[in-house]
Amino acid sequence: MTRDVKMDAQMGVSKEGYAGRIEVVAGPTGRRRRSEAEKARIAAESLTPDAIVADIARRYGATRWQIYDWRRRFRRGLLAAPKEDVASPAFVQLTVDDDLQRTPHADIVEVAIGDILIRVGRDVGEAHLARIFRAARAAS
Incomplete structure (x- = not known):
């Protein structure tokens, strides 16, 4: 390329200061x-x-x-x-002990998850019981 003596710049280059395309990436970085x-x-x-x-x-x-x-x-x-509760639908095999069927109002419920046995009273809330099951699953 030849140089323009009057402007001391290369010929064929834009004189408006256009640097090219700039792309901005939004979002978290680092x-x-x-x-x-x-x-x-x-x-x-x-x-x-x-x-x-x-x-x-x-x-x-x-x-x-x-x-x-x-x-x-x-x-x-x-x-x-x-x-907070994380949605974790899970199904476990249900087994019913014949001795407990005869008792109309058992005060304790037993649940076995793997080799872990959980005993809870009738007054345990559903959210608390779900947290207990998640913790038992995570431990096994």
């Missing part, structure tokens, strides 16, 4: 800081039946390895269970 409660909630969600860790990681902008680490810490009790 390192994210998550609270222990948020990590526990994500870990609990990943432990629900039919949960796919890669999908959960993508949804929360984390890596699969972070979620696996959070799950391990959650199972060991290093992350506290989330206060």
